[in-house]
Amino acid sequence: MAKKKIVLHFPEESIEKPLTYHLVKDYDLIPNILRAQIDENEGMLVMDLEGAPDQIQKGIAFLKEQNVGIQEAIKDIIVDRERCVDCGSCTGVCRPGALTMGSDWKLAFDQEKCVFCQLCINACPVRAIKVQF
Amino acid sequence: MAVKKTYEEINEKIRRGEAVVVTAEEIIDIVKDEGVAKAARKVDVITTGTFGPMCSTGAFINFGHSDPPIRMAKVWLNDVPAYAGVAAVDAYIGATELSEVLGMAYGGAHVIEDLIAGKKVKLVAKSYGTDCYPRKEIETYINKDVINEAYLFNPRNAxxxxxxxxxxxxxxxxxxxxxxxxxxxxxxxCSASQLSPLINDPFYRTIGIGTRVFLAGTQGYVAWQGTQFNPQQARGENGVPLSPAGTLALIGNLKQMNTDFIRAATFHNYGTTMFVGVGVPIPVLDEDIVEKASISDKDIYTTIVDYSVPQRSKPNFGRVSYAELRSGKIEINGKQVRTAPISSYTRARKIAETLKTWVKEGKFFVQQPVETFKLGQSVKPLEIVTEEEI
Structure with missing residues:
Protein backbone atom coordinates (compact mmCIF):
# COMPACT_ATOMS: atom_id res chain seq x y z
CA MET A 1 0.00 0.00 0.00
CA ALA A 2 1.21 3.47 -0.83
CA LYS A 3 -0.08 6.91 -0.03
CA LYS A 4 0.09 10.01 -2.14
CA LYS A 5 -1.14 13.51 -1.50
CA ILE A 6 -2.51 15.38 -4.49
CA VAL A 7 -4.38 18.57 -5.23
CA LEU A 8 -7.16 18.35 -7.79
CA HIS A 9 -8.35 21.36 -9.72
CA PHE A 10 -11.39 20.52 -11.76
CA PRO A 11 -13.14 22.63 -14.33
CA GLU A 12 -16.84 23.49 -14.39
CA GLU A 13 -17.83 20.51 -16.58
CA SER A 14 -16.28 18.02 -14.15
CA ILE A 15 -17.83 19.34 -10.97
CA GLU A 16 -20.86 17.11 -11.11
CA LYS A 17 -19.00 13.93 -12.02
CA PRO A 18 -18.68 11.38 -9.18
CA LEU A 19 -14.90 11.23 -9.52
CA THR A 20 -14.07 9.91 -6.06
CA TYR A 21 -16.58 7.12 -6.59
CA HIS A 22 -14.58 5.93 -9.59
CA LEU A 23 -11.33 6.10 -7.65
CA VAL A 24 -12.81 3.77 -5.07
CA LYS A 25 -14.78 1.48 -7.35
CA ASP A 26 -12.48 1.17 -10.38
CA TYR A 27 -9.03 1.52 -8.82
CA ASP A 28 -9.61 0.20 -5.30
CA LEU A 29 -8.21 3.40 -3.78
CA ILE A 30 -8.98 4.96 -0.42
CA PRO A 31 -9.37 8.69 -1.01
CA ASN A 32 -9.18 10.82 2.13
CA ILE A 33 -10.38 14.34 1.38
CA LEU A 34 -8.39 16.79 3.48
CA ARG A 35 -9.77 19.98 2.06
CA ALA A 36 -12.44 20.85 -0.45
CA GLN A 37 -13.51 24.06 -2.08
CA ILE A 38 -16.23 23.77 -4.66
CA ASP A 39 -18.45 26.40 -6.18
CA GLU A 40 -20.43 26.73 -9.42
CA ASN A 41 -17.33 27.64 -11.46
CA GLU A 42 -14.59 25.36 -10.28
CA GLY A 43 -13.53 22.91 -7.67
CA MET A 44 -10.42 22.18 -5.67
CA LEU A 45 -9.75 19.11 -3.57
CA VAL A 46 -6.76 18.18 -1.48
CA MET A 47 -6.71 14.44 -0.88
CA ASP A 48 -4.63 11.55 0.22
CA LEU A 49 -4.86 8.58 -2.14
CA GLU A 50 -4.08 5.26 -0.53
CA GLY A 51 -3.77 2.01 -2.45
CA ALA A 52 -1.51 -0.09 -4.62
CA PRO A 53 1.18 2.12 -6.26
CA ASP A 54 0.17 1.13 -9.82
CA GLN A 55 -3.49 1.73 -9.02
CA ILE A 56 -2.66 5.20 -7.68
CA GLN A 57 -0.90 5.98 -10.98
CA LYS A 58 -3.87 4.64 -12.95
CA GLY A 59 -6.29 6.60 -10.80
CA ILE A 60 -4.34 9.79 -11.42
CA ALA A 61 -4.26 9.02 -15.16
CA PHE A 62 -8.05 8.58 -15.06
CA LEU A 63 -8.48 11.95 -13.38
CA LYS A 64 -6.29 13.60 -16.00
CA GLU A 65 -8.49 12.09 -18.73
CA GLN A 66 -11.42 13.82 -17.09
CA ASN A 67 -9.62 17.17 -17.55
CA VAL A 68 -8.81 17.39 -13.87
CA GLY A 69 -5.65 19.36 -13.15
CA ILE A 70 -3.40 17.36 -10.85
CA GLN A 71 -0.88 19.01 -8.63
CA GLU A 72 1.57 16.74 -6.87
CA ALA A 73 1.18 18.53 -3.60
CA ILE A 74 4.53 17.78 -2.02
CA LYS A 75 7.02 20.69 -1.92
CA ASP A 76 4.38 23.32 -2.41
CA ILE A 77 4.68 25.21 0.87
CA ILE A 78 8.15 26.67 1.32
CA VAL A 79 9.50 28.14 4.54
CA ASP A 80 12.34 30.59 3.91
CA ARG A 81 14.61 29.83 6.87
CA GLU A 82 16.64 33.01 6.32
CA ARG A 83 13.56 35.15 6.72
CA CYS A 84 11.83 33.08 9.44
CA VAL A 85 12.42 34.30 13.00
CA ASP A 86 10.77 31.26 14.67
CA CYS A 87 8.06 33.43 16.21
CA GLY A 88 5.44 30.71 15.90
CA SER A 89 2.57 32.81 14.51
CA CYS A 90 1.98 30.35 11.68
CA THR A 91 1.54 27.45 14.10
CA GLY A 92 -1.56 29.15 15.46
CA VAL A 93 -3.48 28.72 12.22
CA CYS A 94 -2.16 25.32 11.19
CA ARG A 95 -5.00 23.04 12.23
CA PRO A 96 -3.49 19.77 10.95
CA GLY A 97 -0.31 20.45 12.93
CA ALA A 98 2.11 20.53 10.00
CA LEU A 99 3.74 23.67 11.38
CA THR A 100 4.72 23.26 15.02
CA MET A 101 7.26 24.60 17.48
CA GLY A 102 9.99 22.07 18.17
CA SER A 103 11.31 21.41 21.66
CA ASP A 104 14.10 23.92 20.87
CA TRP A 105 11.42 26.52 19.99
CA LYS A 106 12.43 26.47 16.34
CA LEU A 107 9.74 26.11 13.70
CA ALA A 108 9.28 22.58 12.38
CA PHE A 109 7.38 21.83 9.17
CA ASP A 110 6.01 18.37 8.43
CA GLN A 111 4.92 18.43 4.79
CA GLU A 112 3.09 15.11 5.17
CA LYS A 113 0.54 16.76 7.44
CA CYS A 114 0.02 19.87 5.31
CA VAL A 115 -3.42 20.15 3.69
CA PHE A 116 -2.59 23.31 1.72
CA CYS A 117 -5.17 25.52 3.37
CA GLN A 118 -2.54 28.27 2.96
CA LEU A 119 -3.65 30.13 6.08
CA CYS A 120 0.01 30.19 7.16
CA ILE A 121 0.99 32.39 4.24
CA ASN A 122 -0.82 35.45 5.53
CA ALA A 123 -0.29 34.46 9.15
CA CYS A 124 3.48 34.75 8.76
CA PRO A 125 4.41 38.29 9.86
CA VAL A 126 7.80 38.25 8.12
CA ARG A 127 6.49 36.74 4.86
CA ALA A 128 8.74 33.70 5.15
CA ILE A 129 6.15 31.21 3.93
CA LYS A 130 5.42 30.96 0.25
CA VAL A 131 3.55 28.67 -2.10
CA GLN A 132 5.53 27.27 -4.94
CA PHE A 133 3.23 26.39 -7.80
CA MET B 1 25.82 37.36 55.97
CA ALA B 2 23.39 38.66 53.43
CA VAL B 3 24.90 39.26 50.01
CA LYS B 4 25.36 42.88 48.96
CA LYS B 5 27.10 43.95 45.79
CA THR B 6 27.38 47.39 44.21
CA TYR B 7 27.31 48.30 40.54
CA GLU B 8 30.95 49.38 40.89
CA GLU B 9 32.00 46.01 42.32
CA ILE B 10 30.18 44.14 39.57
CA ASN B 11 31.64 46.36 36.84
CA GLU B 12 35.12 45.89 38.30
CA LYS B 13 34.64 42.12 37.99
CA ILE B 14 33.42 42.57 34.41
CA ARG B 15 36.48 44.73 33.65
CA ARG B 16 38.77 42.01 34.99
CA GLY B 17 36.88 39.36 33.02
CA GLU B 18 35.90 37.60 36.26
CA ALA B 19 32.17 38.27 36.37
CA VAL B 20 29.94 35.22 36.61
CA VAL B 21 27.17 35.75 34.09
CA VAL B 22 24.20 33.46 33.50
CA THR B 23 20.95 33.80 31.58
CA ALA B 24 17.54 34.14 33.21
CA GLU B 25 16.90 30.54 32.13
CA GLU B 26 20.11 29.22 33.68
CA ILE B 27 19.50 30.96 37.01
CA ILE B 28 16.33 28.88 37.49
CA ASP B 29 18.23 25.63 37.99
CA ILE B 30 21.11 27.27 39.85
CA VAL B 31 18.69 28.56 42.48
CA LYS B 32 16.83 25.25 42.52
CA ASP B 33 20.07 23.33 43.12
CA GLU B 34 22.03 25.69 45.32
CA GLY B 35 19.51 28.02 46.90
CA VAL B 36 19.09 31.77 46.69
CA ALA B 37 21.92 32.78 49.07
CA LYS B 38 24.58 30.69 47.38
CA ALA B 39 23.38 31.72 43.90
CA ALA B 40 23.51 35.39 44.90
CA ARG B 41 27.11 35.02 46.09
CA LYS B 42 28.16 33.13 42.98
CA VAL B 43 26.38 34.98 40.16
CA ASP B 44 27.06 38.63 39.32
CA VAL B 45 24.85 39.31 36.31
CA ILE B 46 21.69 37.66 34.94
CA THR B 47 20.90 38.35 31.30
CA THR B 48 17.40 38.52 29.86
CA GLY B 49 16.04 38.74 26.34
CA THR B 50 12.89 39.18 24.31
CA PHE B 51 12.12 39.29 20.58
CA GLY B 52 8.53 40.18 19.79
CA PRO B 53 6.51 42.53 17.62
CA MET B 54 6.59 45.99 19.17
CA CYS B 55 4.51 48.51 17.24
CA SER B 56 5.73 51.48 19.20
CA THR B 57 9.05 51.56 17.41
CA GLY B 58 10.58 54.11 15.10
CA ALA B 59 13.69 55.99 14.07
CA PHE B 60 14.80 59.58 14.16
CA ILE B 61 16.85 60.47 11.12
CA ASN B 62 18.88 63.55 10.43
CA PHE B 63 19.52 63.45 6.70
CA GLY B 64 22.22 66.13 6.57
CA HIS B 65 21.82 69.37 4.63
CA SER B 66 21.57 69.60 0.86
CA ASP B 67 22.87 72.49 -1.22
CA PRO B 68 20.90 74.70 -1.44
CA PRO B 69 19.27 73.61 1.83
CA ILE B 70 15.66 72.63 2.40
CA ARG B 71 13.40 72.77 5.44
CA MET B 72 11.70 69.43 4.84
CA ALA B 73 7.99 69.81 5.52
CA LYS B 74 6.88 66.46 4.12
CA VAL B 75 9.13 63.43 3.87
CA TRP B 76 8.72 60.01 2.27
CA LEU B 77 11.14 57.09 2.55
CA ASN B 78 10.45 54.43 -0.10
CA ASP B 79 6.96 55.99 -0.37
CA VAL B 80 6.32 55.66 3.38
CA PRO B 81 5.54 59.02 4.99
CA ALA B 82 7.82 60.13 7.82
CA TYR B 83 6.99 62.89 10.29
CA ALA B 84 8.95 66.03 9.46
CA GLY B 85 7.33 68.56 11.77
CA VAL B 86 10.62 69.09 13.57
CA ALA B 87 13.79 70.91 12.49
CA ALA B 88 14.89 71.27 8.87
CA VAL B 89 16.30 67.84 8.06
CA ASP B 90 15.07 65.82 11.05
CA ALA B 91 12.31 63.27 10.60
CA TYR B 92 10.75 60.38 12.49
CA ILE B 93 9.74 57.22 10.69
CA GLY B 94 7.33 55.03 12.66
CA ALA B 95 7.17 51.25 12.25
CA THR B 96 3.41 51.14 11.60
CA GLU B 97 3.29 53.87 8.93
CA LEU B 98 2.17 52.29 5.65
CA SER B 99 3.53 52.77 2.15
CA GLU B 100 1.35 55.04 0.01
CA VAL B 101 2.04 52.66 -2.88
CA LEU B 102 2.27 49.16 -1.40
CA GLY B 103 0.00 49.58 1.62
CA MET B 104 0.36 46.93 4.29
CA ALA B 105 2.99 44.99 2.37
CA TYR B 106 5.61 47.62 3.19
CA GLY B 107 5.76 50.12 6.02
CA GLY B 108 8.02 52.16 8.24
CA ALA B 109 9.30 48.97 9.83
CA HIS B 110 10.50 47.77 6.44
CA VAL B 111 12.23 51.11 5.79
CA ILE B 112 14.03 50.74 9.13
CA GLU B 113 15.01 47.14 8.36
CA ASP B 114 16.24 48.13 4.89
CA LEU B 115 18.34 50.94 6.36
CA ILE B 116 19.86 48.63 8.98
CA ALA B 117 20.56 46.04 6.27
CA GLY B 118 22.53 48.72 4.38
CA LYS B 119 20.07 48.86 1.49
CA LYS B 120 19.42 52.05 -0.45
CA VAL B 121 16.21 53.93 0.30
CA LYS B 122 14.53 56.59 -1.84
CA LEU B 123 14.12 59.92 -0.05
CA VAL B 124 11.53 62.40 -1.26
CA ALA B 125 11.05 65.68 0.57
CA LYS B 126 8.85 68.67 -0.11
CA SER B 127 8.81 72.14 1.33
CA TYR B 128 7.25 75.58 0.88
CA GLY B 129 10.67 77.24 0.76
CA THR B 130 11.93 79.96 3.05
CA ASP B 131 14.56 82.67 2.77
CA CYS B 132 16.94 80.54 4.82
CA TYR B 133 15.90 77.23 3.22
CA PRO B 134 15.09 78.04 -0.40
CA ARG B 135 14.88 74.52 -1.85
CA LYS B 136 11.35 73.17 -2.32
CA GLU B 137 11.91 69.60 -3.43
CA ILE B 138 14.36 66.76 -3.05
CA GLU B 139 14.45 63.36 -4.63
CA THR B 140 17.53 61.30 -3.87
CA TYR B 141 18.77 58.01 -2.51
CA ILE B 142 20.26 57.36 0.92
CA ASN B 143 21.67 54.51 2.94
CA LYS B 144 22.78 54.31 6.55
CA ASP B 145 26.36 55.27 5.68
CA VAL B 146 25.51 58.52 3.96
CA ILE B 147 22.86 59.88 6.31
CA ASN B 148 24.17 62.13 9.06
CA GLU B 149 22.51 60.41 12.03
CA ALA B 150 19.93 57.70 12.63
CA TYR B 151 18.80 56.28 15.93
CA LEU B 152 15.88 54.21 17.05
CA PHE B 153 13.66 55.82 19.61
CA ASN B 154 10.94 53.41 20.63
CA PRO B 155 8.28 54.86 22.91
CA ARG B 156 7.07 51.48 24.13
CA ASN B 157 9.02 48.21 24.05
CA ALA B 158 9.53 45.11 26.16
CA CYS B 190 3.39 37.12 23.22
CA SER B 191 6.06 37.17 25.90
CA ALA B 192 9.52 35.75 26.47
CA SER B 193 8.08 34.91 29.92
CA GLN B 194 10.91 33.50 32.08
CA LEU B 195 13.49 35.24 29.86
CA SER B 196 11.64 38.56 29.59
CA PRO B 197 13.48 41.59 31.06
CA LEU B 198 10.75 43.17 33.18
CA ILE B 199 9.37 39.85 34.40
CA ASN B 200 12.77 39.12 35.95
CA ASP B 201 12.93 42.50 37.69
CA PRO B 202 9.24 42.93 38.45
CA PHE B 203 9.55 46.05 40.62
CA TYR B 204 12.11 47.78 38.37
CA ARG B 205 14.89 47.81 40.96
CA THR B 206 17.67 47.75 38.38
CA ILE B 207 15.82 48.74 35.20
CA GLY B 208 15.18 52.48 35.08
CA ILE B 209 16.16 55.60 33.18
CA GLY B 210 19.70 55.24 31.89
CA THR B 211 19.96 51.46 32.13
CA ARG B 212 22.25 50.13 29.41
CA VAL B 213 20.51 47.47 27.34
CA PHE B 214 20.91 45.25 24.30
CA LEU B 215 18.82 46.82 21.56
CA ALA B 216 18.60 45.17 18.14
CA GLY B 217 22.17 43.91 18.20
CA THR B 218 23.90 46.91 19.72
CA GLN B 219 24.09 48.80 23.00
CA GLY B 220 21.15 51.01 23.73
CA TYR B 221 19.64 52.69 26.73
CA VAL B 222 16.38 53.01 28.60
CA ALA B 223 15.40 56.60 27.78
CA TRP B 224 12.26 56.78 29.87
CA GLN B 225 9.49 54.60 31.13
CA GLY B 226 7.57 53.22 28.17
CA THR B 227 4.20 54.70 27.30
CA GLN B 228 1.20 53.09 29.01
CA PHE B 229 3.53 52.20 31.90
CA ASN B 230 1.18 50.58 34.37
CA PRO B 231 2.99 49.33 37.49
CA GLN B 232 -0.25 49.15 39.48
CA GLN B 233 -1.52 46.24 37.39
CA ALA B 234 -2.68 43.27 39.49
CA ARG B 235 0.27 41.08 40.49
CA GLY B 236 0.72 37.54 41.71
CA GLU B 237 2.23 36.77 45.10
CA ASN B 238 5.64 36.61 43.45
CA GLY B 239 5.25 40.21 42.28
CA VAL B 240 4.87 39.40 38.60
CA PRO B 241 2.00 41.27 36.90
CA LEU B 242 -0.88 39.12 35.67
CA SER B 243 -1.55 41.36 32.66
CA PRO B 244 0.46 43.95 30.66
CA ALA B 245 2.18 46.32 33.13
CA GLY B 246 5.59 47.97 32.84
CA THR B 247 7.12 49.08 29.54
CA LEU B 248 10.37 50.68 28.38
CA ALA B 249 11.19 53.58 26.05
CA LEU B 250 14.43 52.60 24.36
CA ILE B 251 17.06 54.42 22.35
CA GLY B 252 20.00 53.14 20.33
CA ASN B 253 22.15 53.79 17.27
CA LEU B 254 20.42 52.42 14.14
CA LYS B 255 23.69 52.34 12.22
CA GLN B 256 25.11 49.70 14.56
CA MET B 257 22.06 47.46 14.60
CA ASN B 258 21.78 44.00 13.09
CA THR B 259 18.77 42.60 11.23
CA ASP B 260 19.19 39.27 13.07
CA PHE B 261 17.77 41.10 16.07
CA ILE B 262 15.22 43.43 14.49
CA ARG B 263 12.82 42.56 11.70
CA ALA B 264 9.94 44.21 9.88
CA ALA B 265 6.61 42.44 10.03
CA THR B 266 3.12 42.63 8.56
CA PHE B 267 0.18 41.32 10.47
CA HIS B 268 -2.39 40.44 7.83
CA ASN B 269 -5.24 42.97 7.64
CA TYR B 270 -3.77 44.81 10.63
CA GLY B 271 -0.70 46.52 9.29
CA THR B 272 3.02 46.70 9.75
CA THR B 273 4.99 46.40 12.96
CA MET B 274 8.48 45.47 13.99
CA PHE B 275 10.05 42.56 15.81
CA VAL B 276 12.51 44.19 18.19
CA GLY B 277 15.19 42.35 20.11
CA VAL B 278 15.76 43.65 23.62
CA GLY B 279 17.95 42.29 26.38
CA VAL B 280 18.66 43.72 29.81
CA PRO B 281 21.44 42.59 32.15
CA ILE B 282 20.30 42.40 35.75
CA PRO B 283 23.09 43.01 38.26
CA VAL B 284 22.91 40.76 41.31
CA LEU B 285 22.88 43.39 44.04
CA ASP B 286 21.38 41.10 46.67
CA GLU B 287 19.39 37.92 47.26
CA ASP B 288 16.05 39.51 46.40
CA ILE B 289 17.29 40.18 42.84
CA VAL B 290 18.25 36.54 42.38
CA GLU B 291 15.07 35.23 43.87
CA LYS B 292 12.92 37.36 41.58
CA ALA B 293 15.00 36.50 38.50
CA SER B 294 14.81 32.77 39.21
CA ILE B 295 11.13 32.71 38.36
CA SER B 296 10.09 30.08 35.83
CA ASP B 297 7.20 29.71 33.40
CA LYS B 298 5.05 27.67 35.77
CA ASP B 299 4.89 30.66 38.15
CA ILE B 300 4.26 33.35 35.54
CA TYR B 301 0.57 33.85 34.82
CA THR B 302 -1.28 35.90 32.27
CA THR B 303 -4.88 36.65 31.34
CA ILE B 304 -6.85 35.14 28.44
CA VAL B 305 -8.64 37.95 26.63
CA ASP B 306 -11.46 37.70 24.09
CA TYR B 307 -10.41 39.84 21.13
CA SER B 308 -13.78 39.43 19.42
CA VAL B 309 -15.24 42.16 21.63
CA PRO B 310 -14.26 45.45 19.97
CA GLN B 311 -14.16 47.44 23.18
CA ARG B 312 -11.41 48.92 25.31
CA SER B 313 -12.29 46.61 28.15
CA LYS B 314 -12.56 43.08 26.81
CA PRO B 315 -14.02 40.11 28.66
CA ASN B 316 -11.54 37.49 29.82
CA PHE B 317 -11.48 33.75 30.29
CA GLY B 318 -9.34 33.68 33.41
CA ARG B 319 -5.66 33.09 33.85
CA VAL B 320 -3.12 30.61 32.60
CA SER B 321 0.59 30.02 33.22
CA TYR B 322 3.27 30.21 30.56
CA ALA B 323 4.18 26.60 31.30
CA GLU B 324 0.64 25.67 30.21
CA LEU B 325 0.78 27.99 27.19
CA ARG B 326 4.10 26.52 26.10
CA SER B 327 2.73 22.98 26.38
CA GLY B 328 0.81 23.71 23.16
CA LYS B 329 -2.69 23.39 24.57
CA ILE B 330 -4.79 25.12 27.19
CA GLU B 331 -8.32 24.53 28.36
CA ILE B 332 -10.91 27.28 27.99
CA ASN B 333 -14.51 26.66 29.01
CA GLY B 334 -13.83 22.93 28.93
CA LYS B 335 -12.46 23.09 25.40
CA GLN B 336 -8.88 22.17 24.43
CA VAL B 337 -7.46 25.15 22.58
CA ARG B 338 -4.23 25.08 20.59
CA THR B 339 -1.73 27.75 21.62
CA ALA B 340 0.83 29.57 19.49
CA PRO B 341 3.50 32.08 20.40
CA ILE B 342 3.85 35.39 18.56
CA SER B 343 7.26 36.31 19.95
CA SER B 344 10.32 34.23 19.18
CA TYR B 345 11.67 32.30 22.14
CA THR B 346 14.75 31.12 20.22
CA ARG B 347 15.70 34.71 19.40
CA ALA B 348 15.05 35.76 23.01
CA ARG B 349 17.49 33.02 24.05
CA LYS B 350 20.02 34.14 21.46
CA ILE B 351 19.79 37.70 22.80
CA ALA B 352 20.27 36.61 26.43
CA GLU B 353 23.22 34.44 25.33
CA THR B 354 24.77 37.22 23.23
CA LEU B 355 24.45 39.68 26.09
CA LYS B 356 25.99 37.11 28.43
CA THR B 357 29.00 36.83 26.12
CA TRP B 358 29.36 40.58 25.89
CA VAL B 359 29.34 40.99 29.67
CA LYS B 360 31.71 38.06 30.20
CA GLU B 361 34.15 39.45 27.66
CA GLY B 362 34.16 42.86 29.31
CA LYS B 363 32.40 44.57 26.39
CA PHE B 364 29.21 45.48 28.22
CA PHE B 365 28.89 47.02 31.69
CA VAL B 366 25.89 47.31 33.95
CA GLN B 367 24.62 50.84 34.43
CA GLN B 368 22.83 52.00 37.54
CA PRO B 369 19.64 53.87 36.58
CA VAL B 370 19.93 57.63 36.99
CA GLU B 371 16.34 57.48 38.13
CA THR B 372 14.02 54.59 38.91
CA PHE B 373 10.40 54.37 37.81
CA LYS B 374 7.64 55.44 40.17
CA LEU B 375 5.42 52.58 41.25
CA GLY B 376 2.36 54.69 42.05
CA GLN B 377 1.29 55.71 38.57
CA SER B 378 -1.52 54.30 36.48
CA VAL B 379 -2.87 54.55 32.93
CA LYS B 380 -5.51 57.04 31.85
CA PRO B 381 -8.00 56.21 29.11
CA LEU B 382 -9.17 58.70 26.49
CA GLU B 383 -12.75 59.79 26.99
CA ILE B 384 -14.67 61.29 24.09
CA VAL B 385 -16.30 64.48 25.32
CA THR B 386 -17.64 67.79 24.09
CA GLU B 387 -15.73 71.03 24.46
CA GLU B 388 -17.87 71.91 27.49
CA GLU B 389 -17.36 68.58 29.28
CA ILE B 390 -13.58 68.75 29.60
Missing part, protein backbone atom coordinates in the same frame (compact mmCIF):
# COMPACT_ATOMS: atom_id res chain seq x y z
CA UNK B 159 6.08 44.86 27.72
CA UNK B 160 6.10 43.28 31.15
CA UNK B 161 3.77 40.41 30.35
CA UNK B 162 1.01 40.44 27.75
CA UNK B 163 -2.47 39.01 27.32
CA UNK B 164 -3.36 35.75 25.62
CA UNK B 165 -5.62 36.45 22.64
CA UNK B 166 -8.61 34.30 21.71
CA UNK B 167 -11.65 34.79 19.51
CA UNK B 168 -15.07 33.55 20.64
CA UNK B 169 -16.91 34.92 17.60
CA UNK B 170 -17.92 32.97 14.51
CA UNK B 171 -15.56 34.75 12.11
CA UNK B 172 -11.79 34.77 11.69
CA UNK B 173 -10.09 37.84 13.20
CA UNK B 174 -6.89 39.45 11.98
CA UNK B 175 -5.17 41.22 14.85
CA UNK B 176 -1.78 42.38 16.07
CA UNK B 177 -1.84 39.11 18.03
CA UNK B 178 -1.97 37.23 14.76
CA UNK B 179 -4.79 35.37 13.04
CA UNK B 180 -7.38 34.32 15.60
CA UNK B 181 -9.52 31.41 14.49
CA UNK B 182 -13.26 31.49 15.26
CA UNK B 183 -14.96 29.72 18.17
CA UNK B 184 -11.80 29.63 20.30
CA UNK B 185 -9.93 27.91 17.47
CA UNK B 186 -6.57 29.01 18.82
CA UNK B 187 -4.93 31.14 21.48
CA UNK B 188 -1.89 33.32 20.83
CA UNK B 189 0.52 34.70 23.42
Missing amino acids: YQNYAVAVNSSARILYTYMGTLLPRLGNATY
